[in-house]
Amino acid sequence: xxxxxxxxxxxxxxxxxxxxxxxxxxxxxxxxxxxxxxxxxxxxxxxxxxxxxxxxxxxxxxxxxxxxxxxxxxxxxxxxxxxxxxxxxxxxxxxxxxxxxxxxxxxxxxxxxxxxxxxxxxxxxxxxxxxxxxxxxxxxxxxxxxx
Numbered sequence: 001x002x003x004x005x006x007x008x009x010x011x012x013x014x015x016x017x018x019x020x021x022x023x024x025x026x027x028x029x030x031x032x033x034x035x036x037x038x039x040x041x042x043x044x045x046x047x048x049x050x051x052x053x054x055x056x057x058x059x060x061x062x063x064x065x066x067x068x069x070x071x072x073x074x075x076x077x078x079x080x081x082x083x084x085x086x087x088x089x090x091x092x093x094x095x096x097x098x099x100x101x102x103x104x105x106x107x108x109x110x111x112x113x114x115x116x117x118x119x120x121x122x123x124x125x126x127x128x129x130x131x132x133x134x135x136x137x138x139x140x141x142x143x144x145x146x147x
Contacts, residue, residue: 035075038065039082042138045110046087046095054109060117063130066137073142080141101138107131 032040041062044055071079087096095103111127118124 033078034065034069035071035078036082038062038071038079039086041065042079042083042101043086043090043092045134046092046100046106047090048109049095049103049105050091054112056110056112056114056117059110059114059127059130059134060121060124062134062137063125066133071137076141077145080143080146083141084146098139098141098143101135 041058045058045062048055084096087093092100094100095106100106110131114127114130115124
């Protein structure tokens with residue numbers, strides 16, 4: 001069984017096709033590209049403050065992806081470009097800068113219930129370590145090009 005999460009509300013700027021059986025025929029699903037997925041996760045983290053809710057899963061997910069994949073300078077450009085586009089009209093302008101991820105309320109909301117993930121994740125990294133890795137990557141995006 002495959003669980004599919006889809007949205008009609010989120011814009012996708014870069015996408016991939018995932019084959020359902022490993023062949024290149026017509027049984028594939030359009031999916032977020034890795035760079036769009038990262039942008040969407042970061043947008044979700046930042047939007048916690050505006051929506052007044054917490055998203056403990058996103059820090060884990062971003063940290064996991066950062067440990068699994070290497071991101072080139074071009075990838076970082078695509079992530080930031082997508083993040084800025086995905087954030088339009090979502091009241092995030094004051095957080096869309098190199099220090100936005102260090103907002104105290106965002107860190108606090110991200111940490112709430114993070115430890116609950118230990119019931120489904122075998123080796124849950126310490127929140128502080130995961131958040132620091134996520135924040136450092138965010139800060140390494142090419143902000144100077146866009147702002």
